[in-house]
Amino acid sequence: MLDGKRVLLIISGGIAAYKSLDLIRRLRERGVRVRCVLTKGGAQFVTPLSVAALSEEKVYTDLFSLTDESEMGHIRLSREADLVVVAPASADILAKMAAGIADDLATTALLATDKPVLVAPTMNVMMWAHPATQANIATLESRGVMRVGPGAGNLACGEVGSGRLAEVPEIVAAIEEFLLSGPGAVPSAAGPLSGRRALVTSGPTWEAIDPVRYIANRSSGKQGHAIAGALARLGAETVLVSGPTNLADPAGVSVVRIESAREMHEACFAALPVDVAVCAAAVADWRVARAADQKMKKDGSGPPQLELAENPDILASLSRAGEKRPRLVVGFAAETENVVEHARAKLARKGCDWIVANDVSPATGTFGGADNTVHLIGGNGTENWPKLSKEAVAERLAARIAEHFKGAA
Ligand code: CTP
Numbered sequence: 001m002l003d004g005k006r007v008l009l010i011i012s013g014g015i016a017a018y019k020s021l022d023l024i025r026r027l028r029e030r031g032v033r034v035r036c037v038l039t040k041g042g043a044q045f046v047t048p049l050s051v052a053a054l055s056e057e058k059v060y061t062d063l064f065s066l067t068d069e070s071e072m073g074h075i076r077l078s079r080e081a082d083l084v085v086v087a088p089a090s091a092d093i094l095a096k097m098a099a100g101i102a103d104d105l106a107t108t109a110l111l112a113t114d115k116p117v118l119v120a121p122t123m124n125v126m127m128w129a130h131p132a133t134q135a136n137i138a139t140l141e142s143r144g145v146m147r148v149g150p151g152a153g154n155l156a157c158g159e160v161g162s163g164r165l166a167e168v169p170e171i172v173a174a175i176e177e178f179l180l181s182g183p184g185a186v187p188s189a190a191g192p193l194s195g196r197r198a199l200v201t202s203g204p205t206w207e208a209i210d211p212v213r214y215i216a217n218r219s220s221g222k223q224g225h226a227i228a229g230a231l232a233r234l235g236a237e238t239v240l241v242s243g244p245t246n247l248a249d250p251a252g253v254s255v256v257r258i259e260s261a262r263e264m265h266e267a268c269f270a271a272l273p274v275d276v277a278v279c280a281a282a283v284a285d286w287r288v289a290r291a292a293d294q295k296m297k298k299d300g301s302g303p304p305q306l307e308l309a310e311n312p313d314i315l316a317s318l319s320r321a322g323e324k325r326p327r328l329v330v331g332f333a334a335e336t337e338n339v340v341e342h343a344r345a346k347l348a349r350k351g352c353d354w355i356v357a358n359d360v361s362p363a364t365g366t367f368g369g370a371d372n373t374v375h376l377i378g379g380n381g382t383e384n385w386p387k388l389s390k391e392a393v394a395e396r397l398a399a400r401i402a403e404h405f406k407g408a409a
Contacts, residue, residue, distance in 0.1 A: 002027075002031050002180075003031035005033070005082050006032070006081045007027060007034050007175060008077065008084045008113075009034050009035070009085050010036075010084065010086045010106045011037070011038050012039045012042050012086060012106065013040070013044060013088075013090050013092070014045065014088040014122050015045060016156070016164075019165055020087055021051070023168050024036070024051065024054040026169070027172065032175070032179070034057065035057045035060070036051045036060070037061070037077070037105055038059055039093065039106045040104065041090065041092070048061055060077060074109050074112060075112045078109035078110070078113035079113060082179060084110065084113050085117075085118045087119070087165070087171055088122040089122070091127045094119065094121060094137065095132070095136050097110050097140055097145070098136035098140055117144075117145045118145070118146040118174060118175065119145060119147050120150075120171050122163060122165035124159060124163055127163065138370070146174070146178065146391055148392065149164065149165060150164050150166060151167070151386065152164065152387075170386060191236075192405070193236035193398075195235070196235070196237070196275040197239075197275050198236040198237070198238045198239070198277070198401075199239050199268060199272070199278070200224055200227050200228040200238065200279075200280060201224060201242070201264060202224020202228065202240055203219055203225075203242045203243035203245040204216050204219040204244065205263075205282075205284045205311075207284045208291040209306065210291060210292035210293075210294065210295050211293070215287070216244075216284070218282075219245075219281070220246075221243070221245030222247065222390045223372060223390045223394065224242065224281060225242070225247045225250050226393070226394035227278050227397055227398065228250050228253045229252075229253060229394065230397070231276075231278075232253045238253045239253070239254050239271040241256045241264055241271065242255060243264065260284075260311075261314070262287070264314055265312040265314050269321075272321070273324060275326060275327050276327065276328040276405075277318050277326040278330045279314055279318070279329075279330070279332060279352075282334070284311055286308040286309065288308060289308060290307070313350070315331040319350055320351050328354070328401065328405075329351075329352040330352060330397070330401075331346065332355065332357075333347075333355050335357060336359070336360060336361040339357050339358075339359050340375050343375065343377050347377060354378030354379070356377075356397065358372050359373055370389055371387055371388065371389055372387075372390050372393045373385070373386070376400065
């Protein structure tokens with residue numbers, strides 16, 4: 001299915017560069033054309049000859065090679081691909097990408113490209129955790145750069161922790177998912193979900209205390225927005241009901257903006273009928289029973305007592321909507337301990353079909369962060385997914401949803 005797709009693979013310096021040879025083989029087996037750029041650092045770990053032999057293409061190594069420049073300029077090189085992959089991506093190349101430095105062929109191609117970019121970082125655990133690297137990653141991701149890994153484990157430097165290059169099959173899966181339906185791909189009228197309608201909730205809700213104050217939570221909306229985008233790319237007509245976020249509207253999705261849980265509930269029911277509903281919003285469980293019409297003033301009698309009232313449970317009410325019930329209802333469970341067990345209980349309590357359980361204990365950095373480690377609990381038992389970017393979680397979930405509807409009327 002990937003026949004004729006083109007990847008520009010940039011191999012930067014790192015002990016894991018040898019794995020890029022296996023990556024090239026796996027991609028070639030799938031019919032992908034792989035053209036490689038080897039940085040100076042990368043060439044310390046793998047030879048241009050082995051890269052050329054496996055990719056069956058010329059390898060590009062030096063920006064200032066006049067012959068290469070006349071045969072194939074760096075701009076053409078960077079644009080004649082469906083996807084640019086940086087694997088392994090060292091701390092150094094990520095920093096250069098974030099800063100827009102173009103001092104060799106690889107970084108020049110990365111700056112000149114108009115194609116989507118996927119990075120597979122690898123480095124020492126301290127280097128990965130360093131605020132500079134984390135800031136660079138956040139900058140790159142805010143510009144739409146996709147990421148796979150790093151994983152945790154024994155590192156080549158002898159330390160243990162996060163920083164391992166994602167395993168080759170994981171990188172291949174991310175490339176495959178992208179090439180078949182990835183971000184930036186035009187929402188597909190002929191995708192596996194074409195003719196289906198999808199509803200996604202995302203973001204926090206704001207519950208008014210008075211006209212200027214509200215109760216809220218730290219949800220960024222990244223996961224829900226990514227799911228809406230992924231479903232749209234597979235062809236679903238997608239409505240995203242979102243609380244306040246700083247995110248751009250995903251391409252090809254109709255966005256309904258709301259503030260409170262009650263507004264979200266109403267907007268969701270107004271969007272029915274749908275085939276699938278994914279409730280990824282962090283809905284406030286409670287609202288202030290009687291929000292004040294005017295700003296509450298300090299009148300000297302001490303702090304006000306706020307009485308709370310329960311909000312509608314949108315996931316539970318969609319799951320129990322009788323004839324209007326979407327055929328597949330997917331919820332999220334944010335847990336900090338006994339993740340799978342608690343999520344199973346939640347699935348039963350809410351009456352949904354699948355639940356995506358994620359560990360949101362503070363150490364994981366899930367809230368507001370770029371990654372998610374989730375378990376998909378549903379009809380076929382529990383699937384434990386590796387740590388993935390929220391974009392990759394969305395792609396996988398959308399693919400599972402498409403599989404679920406495959407062949408169904
Ligand atoms: N949900 C909803 N409406 C609510 C509350 C939650 O639709 N009023 C949905 C969320 O979108 C999510 C799931 O229900 O899909 C989460 O359920 P919830 O009971 O809120 O679980 P947690 O946030 O995990 O909290 P708790 O463990 O306290 O139950």
